[in-house]
Each structure stands twice: as structure tokens, then as C-alpha cells.
Amino acid sequence: MRRFKRCVVLAVFLGIFTVSSLFAAVEVTFWHGLARDPDKSSIDKIIADFEKENPNIKVKLVIVPAAETDSTKLLTAVAAGTGPDLVYIDRFTVPQRAAYDVLEPMDEYLKKNGVDIKKLMSDFYDFAVQECMFKGKYYALPFDTDVRVMLYNVAMLNSVGLKEPPKTIYDLIKVADKLTKEGKKGQYDTVGFIPWYAQGWPYTWIYAFEGNIFDEKTGKFVFATDPGVIEAYKWQKSWADRFGYEALNAFGSMQIGDLNPFTAGKLAMIVDGSWTISGIKMFAPKDFKYAISGIPTKSGKPVTWAGGWSLAIPKGAKHPVEAAKLAMYMATKGQIQYAVDTLHLPTYKKATNDLLKVDPSQKVFVDLLENAKCRPPLPVGALLWDKLNEARDNVLTGKKSVEKALMDVQIEVQREYDKIMSSK
């Protein structure tokens, strides 16, 4: 009798096992690097909603830390054929990863999910779509974004009789002159502005001077001889000569996390990212009054550039069709949730309304998105970024002339670019 009971139990278990394996869900592995809240819990929520909508797909979330241009784990995993099905990746590196066969084009997988790609892409801001493309194919779907603006200390500007920072770049230096005061021991007590500080990257000033980096038609880099780029670098050099490069850097190095000379009320103006606002609200003194304006430019018309992240399918993904479905969900509905939860700027146009409902103060950033630029979407993006910084350092420290510094790195970047394009 007992043996019979055992047999029945066994049979029931076997039955459940076979039936459940017939309806077994496809498991999609998703790597992301968002280990902190509220980002992490928002992703968890989006995934839970997705699974509810798609009971046949299970998502396995793996937190894999990765810096912007450094995705060591992804590269080695893809090379070994053990990569995930979907990965959260810095958007400006997408063309580079695409060129090196780290990512798969998504067009076909999206089509298999019945997606009209053209229509889908028109739902995102243009700069974000550009970054997801390589050689006419889509290698990622855009996720969140950010913009750069000028933040200024209201009281400090009022003290020199100004309501807001100048709109044009050569007026900026006059204002900065008045606001820069030396304290004891030759150190600065207050500083008006440091062009290369915080988000004052080479791209910020190249765009402010309407410089051109790359000529799409000829496939050649042109920045070393472009008048706008040269002027952007010369302008920074004149700033360094006037106030002292080392002295400004010493002043700027008073930074620990969200506490910096700006939030301490010592630096009047700063070019920084939209994401720093929450830190300022949290850490700056209660009576600290700041306001936002556009980045000063040569023409006086504000300019900004946006970065951000995206969702891509690595080479060798086991369930690319399901991964595309997940990417599609995250980039659209997911972005609405993500914007509400984390207050990150979305690339999905429809999500901006939801963001503004929870945080109306972000309107200034949202308004900038429509005309925002991005870093040139090229397969040598990471190298170009480092090299433009290297050229700037060489100029500001007086090691090289602007023309030579730019030409030296242009030759190097062009050689890498040609190498990649010829091997494809």
C-alpha cells in the first residue's frame, strides 16, 4: 500500500513537471549596472510589469557594473559566447560596439515583434536615435538621457548688478573678472567661472563655438582645421592664461561628491548636468539660491548636448526576439515609469509629460531636448572623447599650440577610424 502511495506521488510530480515544462517561459537575461535606488527599484518594477504582460517571458536581471566607455565584462562575455540577451549600455558607445561586432542589429528582431521601426523611432528625440545607429541599422533602443546647462549663484551675480549670466561667450569673461577675488596665500576666495570644470568638456565648447568635428560625406575628421573648434580651444587657453590654470584647478578640486565650490557659494557659474540638481537640493545650504540658464555661446543662442543610456542586444544572444520585445517595452512604457520614479530625463517624447507632472521644475531641461546635440555617433567615440581631452590638457598646460595639439590627435583618430571602416 505504502509503495503504491509513493508511486502515485511520484507520478503526480512527474506529471506537473512535464506539463510545466511544456509551458515553460523563455528566460531573457538582462545585464544592467544600476545598483542604486531609486534606479534599481524602478527597473525591478518595469520588469515585473513586463512579465505580467508577457507571461511566456521570464527576465533574469543581473547587475553587472560598467563604466561609460569601459564594458570589460560585456566584451569578454560576448567573445566567449556567454553574453546576456539584452544589455544596458552607454548610448554614445553603441556605434563603436556595433563596428566591432559586439552588438547585433535590432531591425529584424523588432520586425518579428511586429514593430514599425520608422514609426517607433519617431517617438524618440532625434539625437538619441542617431546614437543608436551604425551604417543605417539600429543597434540599440534609447533609454534615459541628460542635458548640460549653466547653473549660477543668484546672489553672486546680483552683487555685480546682474540678474543672469551673459548669453554670449566673450561677455562671460568680463563678468567672471568681476567675480574672481583672491583670498589669502594666493588662493582664490571666489571664482567667476572655470570653462573646463564639471561638464565643460571639449564638446560643450566646440558646440558653443559652432565647431565641426567630422565630415559625413568624405568620412574625414575636420576638427583640427575647423575655425570653430580652434576658437573654442583658444578661448579656453586665454581663460587659463588670465586666471592661472593651476590656481583654478586647485580651486576646483574642492569637490567631494555633490559638494563642490558651486554649492559652497564660492563659484558663481558652472556648466553642469541636469542630474546634479537633486544633489544640490539635498546638500547645498538652505539659503543657497541658484538658477538655470543656457550655456553661453558665440552667437548668443544657447546650445546643449545630451548623453545617456540605451538597450542593446549583444552578439550571440540566445533569445534575441524576446530581448527585442523587452527592449521595446522598456524604451517606451518603461521609460515613463523610469522618468516618474527616478526623475531622469527620458528620450521617449511621451514620457516627458509624466515627468513634468511629478517635477515641473524640469521644464527647462525638457525644452532643451528637442534641439539637443549628441556626441558625434562614430565608431571611435571613446577614443575621440579621450583625445579631445588630451589635446585640451596639452593646450591649457602650454605644452602644445592649439593647432598642433588638435592635429596630433586628429591624425590618430582618423587612422583608427579608417582601420575600422576598411575592415568592415
Add this chain to the structure above:
Amino acid sequence: MSKKSSRNLVLGLLFISPWLIGFVVFTIYPVIASFYYSFTEFSITTKPKFIGFGNFSRMLSDELFWKSLTNTLVYVVGLVPLGLIIALGISLLLNLRYLKGVPFFRAAIYLPSIVPAFAFSAVVTLFFHPYLGFVNTILSWFGINGPLWLSSEAWVKPTIIIAAQWGVGGAMLIFSAALKDIPVELYEAALIDGASKFTMFRKITLPLITPTIFYYLVTSTIGNMQIFDLPMLLTGGGPANASLSLGIYIYKHAFTYTNMGYASALAWILFSFILILTLLYFAFSKKWVFYLGNE
């Protein structure tokens, strides 16, 4: 070889096979593979393309290669002697016969070297902070206007060299052990002959620990030629590439710019430098390394 001994050999190899397999798969194979890749254009995920000595000739005109190489040599020239002096100095202090609580001090000095570099570099950043840091605050009490440390091109390498001494514990233990091995009779005999403390150190202690010093020089040079974690975590190679080591440069090419071929070539150049330095050490070692009982 007799049947029995060859059977023993096979059994012995079988017993160490987990290590052997790991050694072949994770060390020998990558070494050989990187040698091949150093003659190719390779980006990890694509097929390598043979380009002969292209990567090596590229180095000749690569400014950052020369910069990172000289930076690395500065690190080695700073780190190796300073580490020797500090480790030997501490172990001499701990060897003083009338010092109480030696095990406590030994543990306390060894402890920082097991702190992960990541956590340690967070401490270093605050410690050497130009305005808010501990070091410059102390200096300001004496009216000294401290340098910018990690933010200054001129000071960043010295700062890293000083900071790296937190890891001196390992070498200190080795020197302590070497000092303990010196027969006491030698000192007693010297004392009877009326030798001074300094003469005893110069004529007994120093000659008898030369094998340990030699060992330290070789391993420390090999290790510091590959310096990576501290500069990477503290400055990422900056400012203006002043702290960029060859190790960081290799890593950047391998994983940021995806030039695995060039990175492999750089790695082999680094290896050749290490090999040359090590061979030089061995060539000169006969002149000054003294092995007890080897007369």
C-alpha cells in the same frame, strides 16, 4: 625510469592536475595567444588580422606610449627603494629586543596591506585633498602651503608613491623573518670585539639579509612595473596623463578602444622590460648577494 617511478610520476601529475590544467588554460595559453595577437589587429569579438610588426612600429610614434613608459619607470624608481627603506626600517624596529608588544605592532602595520585598493584609494583621496585634506591641514599649521597632490601634474606620481607605502606590510614580514634567522652568536661575538651598533648592522645584518633584499628587489620591480590599481582608482591616469602607467594604457587599449592587438603588443613590450631588468638584477647579484654557508 623504472616502471614504479614512472607510475609515481603519472600519479603525481594527476594529483596536481587541477593546478596544471589551470596553469595551462589560464596562464600558458593566454601568454601564447597574446604573443600571436600582438602581431594582429584584433578587437576581442572579431577575427584577428595579421599585420606583422605594425603594432610595434606604431608604438615608436605613439606619444602616450612613451609617456606611460616613462611614468612607469618613475613609479618603479620611486616605489622600489622607498618600499625597501620603509619595510627594512620597520622590521629593524620590530626586531629590537627591548620592544614590548611586537606581535601587536606587526599586526597593526600589516593590517593596512589587506585593505582592498578600492577602499584605500577613497581614503587617500581625502587624505591628500588640496584644500580639505588632512596632510595639507597639518602642513598649514606650520605655515606651509601644501601642493595640489593628486591634482598636480608634478606631484601626482610622488603622491601615489607615498600612498602606496600602505602596502609595505608584506615586505616587512619577509624582512622580519630574515632578521630572525641571523644567528645571535654573530652579534655576541661582535659585542665582545667592541663593535658599535652601526658596524654590527653594516657588517652582520646587512650582508646576511642580502638574499632577502635581492628577492624583494626582483619581486617588487616586477610588481611595480605593472602598477595599475592605485593610479587607475585615484586619478584614472590624469591629470593630463601625468599618472598614466603602462598597465593602465594597456587596459585602455584593450577594453576602452578595443584594440586588443595593440594592447597585446604593449603587454609584450612591458614584459620585455621586466625581463631585462630582472636579468640585470641576476647578473649583478653575484657581486653583492651573500648566502650563508655558501663559502
